Amino acid sequence: MFKKLILTSAAVMAISVPTAQASEGTGVHEIIDVPFSFKGPFGTYDKAALQRGLMVYRQVCSACHSLKRVAYRNLEEIGYTPEQVKTIAGEYTIMDGPNDEGEMFERPARPADRFKSPFANDKAATAANGGALPPDLSLITKARHDGADYVYSILTGYAEAPHGMVIAEGKHYNKAMDGNVIAMPPPLSDGAVAYEDGTPQIVSQYAKDVATFLTWAAEPELEHRKQMGVKVVLFLSIFAVIMYAVKRQIWKKVH
Numbered sequence: 001m002f003k004k005l006i007l008t009s010a011a012v013m014a015i016s017v018p019t020a021q022a023s024e025g026t027g028v029h030e031i032i033d034v035p036f037s038f039k040g041p042f043g044t045y046d047k048a049a050l051q052r053g054l055m056v057y058r059q060v061c062s063a064c065h066s067l068k069r070v071a072y073r074n075l076e077e078i079g080y081t082p083e084q085v086k087t088i089a090g091e092y093t094i095m096d097g098p099n100d101e102g103e104m105f106e107r108p109a110r111p112a113d114r115f116k117s118p119f120a121n122d123k124a125a126t127a128a129n130g131g132a133l134p135p136d137l138s139l140i141t142k143a144r145h146d147g148a149d150y151v152y153s154i155l156t157g158y159a160e161a162p163h164g165m166v167i168a169e170g171k172h173y174n175k176a177m178d179g180n181v182i183a184m185p186p187p188l189s190d191g192a193v194a195y196e197d198g199t200p201q202i203v204s205q206y207a208k209d210v211a212t213f214l215t216w217a218a219e220p221e222l223e224h225r226k227q228m229g230v231k232v233v234l235f236l237s238i239f240a241v242i243m244y245a246v247k248r249q250i251w252k253k254v255h
């Protein structure tokens with residue numbers, strides 16, 4: 001009985017350990033387990049990585065993907081001053097209105113505005129991308145299994161299609177994508193974004209930084225949540241010790 005239990009748990013552990021998993025059906029579904037700083041019970045965001053990730057999003061991804069749930073002023077949370085946020089927002093022109101004459105008008109974005117979307121609507125976005133809609137990235141790390149690991153794996157997962165596999169025009173082979181075919185052209189290449197802090201300007205680094213940034217976009221409260229968890233565990237441990245002492249005190253007279 002006991003032996004069986006140990007054997008089963010060993011088998012379960014053996015199954016859950018591998019980091020790159022094969023999925024059912026044909027092809028691979030390769031998800032890389034990235035050592036992000038925000039993983040684990042004590043995880044925190046790396047501010048420098050968040051700021052580099054913002055650069056990658058702004059310079060590359062924002063050409064196709066919106067980030068509708070994030071406002072420019074939220075960037076204060078990743079280390080920008082209100083003045084810097086104002087400057088960043090001011091670099092975008094957005095549509096506002098209607099004004100008193102009933103007309104829409106353009107104006108520079110303000111910190112309270114949400115990130116400007118690259119397309120007027122989903123139909124326009126789909127039409128511009130060969131019939132595939134680039135999803136809004138605000139919640140992508142929560143919407144997909146494996147979150148940040150998934151985003152990283154997609155961005156680094158482009159490769160030569162295996163021999164014999166035919167990829168349709170405008171599609172690309174990708175090891176992380178379900179079915180291994182994706183409509184997004186490889187968005188990153190070495191040297192594409194100029195980092196100012198000496199961090200390597202290579203695809204894997206860009207992917208890691210932008211995945212970090214997108215995790216923050218989806219879960220800005222992650223650090224707070226983890227700190228709270230640690231505090232609760234600490235409190236419960238101390239409480240347990242106290243209760244044990246109390247119990248002994250009370251039962252002492254009975255023995």
Ligand code: HEC
Pocket residue numbers: 056057060061062063064065129132133134135140144151154155181182183184185187188210
């Ligand atoms: C040229 C336009 C374009 C650019 C630039 C681009 N993407 Fe995409 N992306 C797409 C399209 C189109 C899809 C939909 C793919 C599909 O459904 O096959 C997509 C899909 C995705 C997906 C989702 C895959 C899924 O599970 O549905 C992620 C994640 C993603 N992109 C992240 C990024 C990131 C991060 C960047 C910036 C580094 C980026 N993309 C840059 C066009 C783009």
